[in-house]
Amino acid sequence: MDYKRLIIRGISYSQTQSGAYALLLEDEETNVKLPVVIGNFEAQSISLGLEKDIQPPRPLTHDLFSKFVTSTNYTLSSVIIYQIVDGVFFSNINFKNNANGEELILDARTSDAVAMAVRFEAPIYTTPQVLNEAGILLELNDPTNTDENIDVVSMEGDLQSLPLEDLKKLLDDAVKDEDFDTALELQHEIKRRNKKIE
Template identity: 45%
Template sequence: MSLIQLTIKGISYSQTQSGAYALVLSEIDGARTLPIIIGAFEAQSIAIALESEIRPPRPLTHDLFKTFSDAFDINIKEVIIHKLVDGVFFSSLICEREGKEEIIDTRTSDAIAIAVRFDAPIFTYENIIDKAGIYLKVDEEMAIENKFGSKEVSLETEKVDIKDTGNFSNLTLKELQKQLHTAVDNENYELAAKIRDEISKRS
């Protein structure tokens, strides 16, 4: 299976669901985006690593991992998001030390936080982005860049309305697709990810 390289487009925060963030990844050579729901700590860690002006007074866990790896001459070559099961993404760190390569299983949010610190490329497989990717229009791409651009990631974004996200089981696939497009139009990537996962379960 061919690998697709991804880049971080931004992080979206929901004020109506405590601790819920959507990490938005996008194809480097394509129009699809891949929203992934992550926790508050990982969202903060990724945002801090992307923002060169912010330095925490004490190292975060992912900073400690980077310091530890540097001390023992371990390099992170790349991150691969290799599996998607019931809306959960599975990832691997491809590490190298003294010419020997190791593959380490990791949560996707941790993998991205580490990849940013090592300037390591992020990949996924074509079948995963085919299944879970969301297409955006050009103006929507620009809106995300302006709002959640990787050089200006903010954890304080506009309020996201997710009142109607409780139960998708009563909706048809056509209705889900319509809601998915509406969520993307409204830049509600957390909701879009949930609807996408419901559609995937029925496929």
């Protein structure tokens, strides 16, 4: 099978389903985008997996399962989004035993598969058929839509008017309260300011 490698382009509130998010994956060769509707918890988990420097006070479900996989001497080698039926994506998580090379394939929701893949920095693939059926071609010329900037809905109030020290304190408080959406928004503002300083 000729698989197409996907990269994560962003996460935003879903325009079609209330209370849901859209995970935007992109074929790295053709720039065809694959939008996947995911839940709030999975969106937070993927975002936290991408932001390696934010650690929740207690492990999330995907962190716990990742630790279990590692402790049993397995590695997550890849994720394959292999099918779409009535708008629902089907995915496999491919594991490899580090001791004997034996492979293990588990069926998973795509949102969970991606949340695991980011923790292992494993590649995400799909089939040409899935891209043809569900892919869209968008031009993302907006400079805020980069791999480092996950598009999260803005917080109330203007972060740009707050001093850097206040932002850092708010970030610490948000992580302690497990308010990861706010934490990510604050983290992006702090990173934006640090880039200007450099």
